Amino acid sequence: MTERVGDEPLLSVRDLEKHYPITQGYLSREVGAARAVDGISFDLRPGETLGLVGESGCGKSTAATSIINLETPTGGEVLFNGGGRWNRQRNEDGSHPNDVTAFADDELFAFRRDAQMIFQDPSSSFDPRMSIGSSVAEPLQVHGMTDQGRRRAIVEDLLEQVGLAAKDYDRYPHEFSGGQKQRIALARALVLNPELIVADEPVSALDVSIRAEILSLISDLQDEYGLSMLFISHDMSVIREVCDRVAVMYLGEIVEIGDAEEVFTDPQHPYTEALLSAIPTADPRAEQANIELRGTVPTPTNPPSGCRFHTRCHRVIQPDGIDIDQENWRSLLNFRDEVLAGQVDVESAREIASTAAGEGDDADIKSELRTEFDLPESFADASVDETLADALDSLLDGDDETAAEQLSTAFTTPCEQSEPVMTDHGDGHQSQCLLNESAQSAPQPTPSDD
Amino acid sequence: MATDKSSRFDNVDWEAVTADSGRALSTNLLGTLLCVVPLIALLVYDFVALGQYEDTFAFVGIGYDVTQLDWLFALSLILFVFYALLPLYQNPRITRYYWREFKRNRPAVVSLAFLTFVFVVGLLGPIFISQPEIDLVTQYQPPIGMSVQNTYPVQCLGEVTSGASGQLCHGSLAHPLGTDSRGRDILVMLIYGMQVTVKIAFITSLIVITIGTAVGTVAAYSGGMIDEVLMRYVDVQQSFPTFIAYLLILYAYGGGLFLFIVLFGTFAWEGTARYVRSNALTKSEDEFMKSAELTGASTYHIITRHLIPNTASSIITILTLLVPGFILAEAQLAFLGLGDPTAPSWGQLLSTGRDALPYAPWITLMPGFLIFLTILAFNFLGDAVLDALNPEAQAESE
Numbered sequence: 001m002t003e004r005v006g007d008e009p010l011l012s013v014r015d016l017e018k019h020y021p022i023t024q025g026y027l028s029r030e031v032g033a034a035r036a037v038d039g040i041s042f043d044l045r046p047g048e049t050l051g052l053v054g055e056s057g058c059g060k061s062t063a064a065t066s067i068i069n070l071e072t073p074t075g076g077e078v079l080f081n082g083g084g085r086w087n088r089q090r091n092e093d094g095s096h097p098n099d100v101t102a103f104a105d106d107e108l109f110a111f112r113r114d115a116q117m118i119f120q121d122p123s124s125s126f127d128p129r130m131s132i133g134s135s136v137a138e139p140l141q142v143h144g145m146t147d148q149g150r151r152r153a154i155v156e157d158l159l160e161q162v163g164l165a166a167k168d169y170d171r172y173p174h175e176f177s178g179g180q181k182q183r184i185a186l187a188r189a190l191v192l193n194p195e196l197i198v199a200d201e202p203v204s205a206l207d208v209s210i211r212a213e214i215l216s217l218i219s220d221l222q223d224e225y226g227l228s229m230l231f232i233s234h235d236m237s238v239i240r241e242v243c244d245r246v247a248v249m250y251l252g253e254i255v256e257i258g259d260a261e262e263v264f265t266d267p268q269h270p271y272t273e274a275l276l277s278a279i280p281t282a283d284p285r286a287e288q289a290n291i292e293l294r295g296t297v298p299t300p301t302n303p304p305s306g307c308r309f310h311t312r313c314h315r316v317i318q319p320d321g322i323d324i325d326q327e328n329w330r331s332l333l334n335f336r337d338e339v340l341a342g343q344v345d346v347e348s349a350r351e352i353a354s355t356a357a358g359e360g361d362d363a364d365i366k367s368e369l370r371t372e373f374d375l376p377e378s379f380a381d382a383s384v385d386e387t388l389a390d391a392l393d394s395l396l397d398g399d400d401e402t403a404a405e406q407l408s409t410a411f412t413t414p415c416e417q418s419e420p421v422m423t424d425h426g427d428g429h430q431s432q433c434l435l436n437e438s439a440q441s442a443p444q445p446t447p448s449d450d
Numbered sequence: 451m452a453t454d455k456s457s458r459f460d461n462v463d464w465e466a467v468t469a470d471s472g473r474a475l476s477t478n479l480l481g482t483l484l485c486v487v488p489l490i491a492l493l494v495y496d497f498v499a500l501g502q503y504e505d506t507f508a509f510v511g512i513g514y515d516v517t518q519l520d521w522l523f524a525l526s527l528i529l530f531v532f533y534a535l536l537p538l539y540q541n542p543r544i545t546r547y548y549w550r551e552f553k554r555n556r557p558a559v560v561s562l563a564f565l566t567f568v569f570v571v572g573l574l575g576p577i578f579i580s581q582p583e584i585d586l587v588t589q590y591q592p593p594i595g596m597s598v599q600n601t602y603p604v605q606c607l608g609e610v611t612s613g614a615s616g617q618l619c620h621g622s623l624a625h626p627l628g629t630d631s632r633g634r635d636i637l638v639m640l641i642y643g644m645q646v647t648v649k650i651a652f653i654t655s656l657i658v659i660t661i662g663t664a665v666g667t668v669a670a671y672s673g674g675m676i677d678e679v680l681m682r683y684v685d686v687q688q689s690f691p692t693f694i695a696y697l698l699i700l701y702a703y704g705g706g707l708f709l710f711i712v713l714f715g716t717f718a719w720e721g722t723a724r725y726v727r728s729n730a731l732t733k734s735e736d737e738f739m740k741s742a743e744l745t746g747a748s749t750y751h752i753i754t755r756h757l758i759p760n761t762a763s764s765i766i767t768i769l770t771l772l773v774p775g776f777i778l779a780e781a782q783l784a785f786l787g788l789g790d791p792t793a794p795s796w797g798q799l800l801s802t803g804r805d806a807l808p809y810a811p812w813i814t815l816m817p818g819f820l821i822f823l824t825i826l827a828f829n830f831l832g833d834a835v836l837d838a839l840n841p842e843a844q845a846e847s848e
């Protein structure tokens with residue numbers, strides 16, 4: 001047993017990676033990988049709640065299960081310093097004795113007492129054939145408490161603490177509501193007296209009316225037992241209620257991390273901005289600039305080059321020599337991407353154009369395409385207008401390849417060429433966007449000059 | 451409410467708890483062991499100490515030689531008591547819930563009552579009722595309410611009346627369901643037949659459940675090559691001609707009910723294995739399985755505590771389809787004269803009545819009727835069990 005020194009974090013995640021191989025054929029040849037979690041790092045201090053937020057499919061749940069070692073990560077380290085493992089030094093060979101991913105079986109078994117998890121779906125989180133008392137007591141039994149009376153006493157006491165009655169011990173999962181089940185899930189997560197709880201969307205399956213209850217129960221218990229918590233959610237408003245710090249995930253990477261206060265009041269990454277703009281505000285008069293993310297949603301199998309957010313970013317940078325309205329620039333890039341992907345359907349545009357009032361000639365088809373992709377008749381830039389007109393001509397001639405080439409040589413963005421690195425905004429607030437990089441390390445000629 | 455310090459979760463000294471934890475045996479396992487150990491001892495005694503023709507229980511003065519089938523039957527009964535009945539008793543709340551759901555299905559309740567009757571009478575009847583005796587004098591006695599031309603029975607025990615086509619012999623209380631061509635009481639034979647049926651049902655179920663679950667879970671949890679090999683074997687076995695194998699073995703080496711049960715049982719678990727495997731794969735995505743894994747529980751613990759109990763209702767349903775098939779197959783083989791002549795099964799009775807069908811139809815009717823009812827009851831039961839034992843689906847649909 002060692003004591004904590006300084007402000008050693010309880011949990012320290014370094015370059016965590018979880019790639020799922022994609023195999024093909026009888027010999028299971030590996031043809032690629034879904035990079036669900038692609039190198040994330042963060043620290044969690046004792047008693048702190050860190051929110052991991054992002055839309056579904058961004059890898060936040062995989063991050064959770066990898067951290068808690070329900071799945072084995074494919075790379076990186078998860079250093080867990082709790083459970084009497086404080087202040088241990090690295091081994092000679094550079095490995096760390098507290099690295100959960102490298103724990104031997106008995107260490108992992110002990111780690112199960114120090115870190116537990118709550119899942120999203122209360123309807124499937126309990127064995128339907130076991131009384132909830134037995135379910136909550138199961139961890140005690142697994143960890144060697146053979147005294148049945150003691151197990152029962154502990155669980156009954158705990159059930160009362162989470163707002164149920166001791167006599168609920170003998171009832172079965174189907175007799176409880178979703179909110180009650182989530183209370184029981186909390187009891188089960190707590191029963192081994194862990195230091196860390198990973199909560200994966202614990203309230204998103206619940207009715208809005210009971211969310212607040214569960215959230216306040218969580219923070220009460222957290223205060224009482226000094227728990228640290230990794231709180232995963234897609235919902236910024238829930239995160240705001242419970243978290244001390246926030247990490248925003250996009251496509252397997254953390255794009256912004258910092259104190260909740262800071263991130264919510266002064267978001268640095270365009271993606272965070274967009275997420276925040278979607279929170280309904282209590283004040284109806286407040287001007288709500290709901291930022292709509294347009295563009296193709298990429299898959300983790302084939303993440304975009306450069307900044308992974310560039311296919312949807314509303315602030316995507318314009319290259320030297322182009323200076324048009326930002327909205328139009330986004331539309332232009334979306335159009336380019338669709339053409340590149342061969343997704344532009346000239347035929348259906350032709351059909352629509354011929355059934356509509358117009359003659360159905362080329363001009364009509366073009367304007368139909370422009371409406372479809374939010375492209376104005378004219379940008380405030382003659383060369384842009386020209387390139388687009390050429391590309392549309394090629395498209396109508398059925399020459400998709402030339403169109404794609406014309407568009408992709410003329411319209412490029414630094415965002416797809418260089419990968420942004422983490423920029424520090426002070427106080428542990430960091431973000432990963434080229435805009436912030438250039439703002440900080442000023443002098444070099446900025447890509448977007450205004 | 452518990453106020454004792456040791457009963458607070460945050461006051462548990464895990465170092466101490468893990469240090470002195472032994473493996474606690476569950477009541478079920480303990481009970482099973484307590485019964486199986488003497489059983490094995492007896493088996494060893496029977497094989498080692500006693501000659502082939504000595505009665506097993508001769509030492510307590512009971513003249514009964516335990517057969518191979520009886521050993522298996524005893525084992526299946528022990529497991530049935532400790533892993534089916536005892537859990538229902540231990541968890542009264544969920545048992546009551548199952549019963550409430552099950553009760554809604556009237557035919558299934560009647561079926562269950564009927565099958566329980568067959569089970570109890572088949573199990574206990576032969577202990578209290580002595581074997582039907584061959585007595586040619588009392589042959590072809592009709593059941594109560596039926597009559598036969600008095601030329602067939604040597605001596606009519608019931609009332610004899612004269613009708614248009616000669617004298618008629620009526621049934622009597624001495625043989626309420628009549629007698630067969632050798633004067634054996636049909637009611638007694640039916641009761642002995644029940645025991646054979648119960649044995650068929652229990653032993654084949656034991657074999658199917660054991661092998662099916664073992665193969666299914668091993669395939670699901672090991673994956674890769676092992677999974678592939680096991681499941682391909684299951685495919686092969688599915689097309690295995692059990693009936694022809696039975697005939698071959700029967701002609702080459704001879705055989706009886708034991709051969710029938712073991713052979714048909716060991717070649718019928720494919721469906722169960724497949725089902726258990728797919729269920730294991732889908733259930734492992736369920737959060738409660740992940741939670742169990744997160745407690746640090748062993749795979750064995752997860753399989754026995756969570757996977758198998760959650761697969762049980764479907765396995766029971768598979769059995770309610772398989773078992774009637776076995777009963778019917780036994781009856782058919784026996785009727786064709788390919789059964790075990792020493793086993794007093796319903797099928798045997800059916801076949802003894804074959805020649806007397808024109809004038810003594812009751813000999814075939816009685817067992818035929820029972821076979822029909824039994825199979826029907828199993829079918830009704832299957833549906834109801836699947837519905838009743840599925841609290842998840844119920845809760846969702848409400």
Ligand code: SF4
Pocket residue numbers: 269270271307308309310311313314315316317415420432433434435
């Ligand atoms: S680097 Fe470019 S695309 Fe990425 S977030 Fe910043 S502005 Fe948007």
